Amino acid sequence: MMRLEEQRALVTGGTRGIGRAIAARLADEGASVWITGTDGGRAETAAAELDGGRSRVRGIELDVRDPGSVKQCFGRVHREGPLHILVNNAGISRDRLLMAQSREDWRLVLSTNLDGLYACCHAAIRPMLKARYGRIVNLSSVVGIHGNAGQAAYAASKAGIIGFTKALGKEVARRKITVNAVAPGLVETDMTSHLTDAARKRFRIPIARAGSPEEVAAAVAFLASPEASYIVGAVLEVTGGLAP
Numbered sequence: 001m002m003r004l005e006e007q008r009a010l011v012t013g014g015t016r017g018i019g020r021a022i023a024a025r026l027a028d029e030g031a032s033v034w035i036t037g038t039d040g041g042r043a044e045t046a047a048a049e050l051d052g053g054r055s056r057v058r059g060i061e062l063d064v065r066d067p068g069s070v071k072q073c074f075g076r077v078h079r080e081g082p083l084h085i086l087v088n089n090a091g092i093s094r095d096r097l098l099m100a101q102s103r104e105d106w107r108l109v110l111s112t113n114l115d116g117l118y119a120c121c122h123a124a125i126r127p128m129l130k131a132r133y134g135r136i137v138n139l140s141s142v143v144g145i146h147g148n149a150g151q152a153a154y155a156a157s158k159a160g161i162i163g164f165t166k167a168l169g170k171e172v173a174r175r176k177i178t179v180n181a182v183a184p185g186l187v188e189t190d191m192t193s194h195l196t197d198a199a200r201k202r203f204r205i206p207i208a209r210a211g212s213p214e215e216v217a218a219a220v221a222f223l224a225s226p227e228a229s230y231i232v233g234a235v236l237e238v239t240g241g242l243a244p
């Protein structure tokens with residue numbers, strides 16, 4: 001029997017990058033997985049690609065910033081059956097030195113990364129409490145632990161996710177729901193594709209390379225599995241040793 005057989009999972013923003021690798025890994029381990037995109041059609045296309053005829057991956061529209069969209073998405077998912085695993089992966093960055101950071105960009109980052117995560121957890125938690133089982137894995141970042149110049153908004157959102165994870169973890173642990181975070185370092189995705197070689201060199205990574213989305217996905221899959229039953233409020237760093 002595969003580790004995640006008969007488990008139903010939702011990965012926010014699972015159409016590309018780390019989220020896509022997480023969805024692929026959960027499906028490979030036997031889970032039925034919803035991936036979400038802000039464009040429902042694109043989410044379905046990406047899901048069909050990932051699925052490869054196994055009938056395990058489906059796409060659904062979700063804008064985590066829009067409460068109506070969150071309600072609709074989780075309503076549909078819950079109508080079809082219990083959700084065992086929620087991976088809050090959707091996130092954005094708008095990197096600027098603070099003096100150049102507009103209030104709009106600050107709000108955009110916080111409302112996507114933090115308000116969006118709140119909204120998805122809020123929508124998922126009641127049925128998990130009733131079912132007395134759940135796994136919530138939140139994507140934080142090494143930047144939320146150590147900070148990084150030019151990333152105040154992103155760092156604030158990712159540090160907020162760590163506090164949220166620890167608090168909610170304590171709130172729901174008695175009902176066999178675990179809430180944990182994964183904090184990746186530098187991972188090659190669209191989010192980091194704009195970084196120059198000089199900027200990359202500033203990250204001192206002991207393992208001497210960037211991480212892959214699949215390496216992050218392996219950590220998420222573990223925390224999302226029944227095996228991680230005694231891990232609550234943890235922040236698992238997947239950084240190649242990076243500690244700025």
Ligand code: NAD
Pocket residue numbers: 012013014015016017018019036037038062063064065088089090091092112116139140141142183184185186187188189190191192
């Ligand atoms: P990415 O830009 O490739 O993917 C982000 C995903 O979030 C996309 O699928 C996008 O559609 C989705 N998204 C953005 N806004 C959304 C919204 N309003 N509603 C729903 N979905 C939305 O980025 P990635 O590198 O794959 O990052 C995934 C997660 O990992 C993010 O939370 C990011 O902060 C975190 N992370 C990434 C790195 C890295 O080096 N790439 C490092 C640490 C943490």
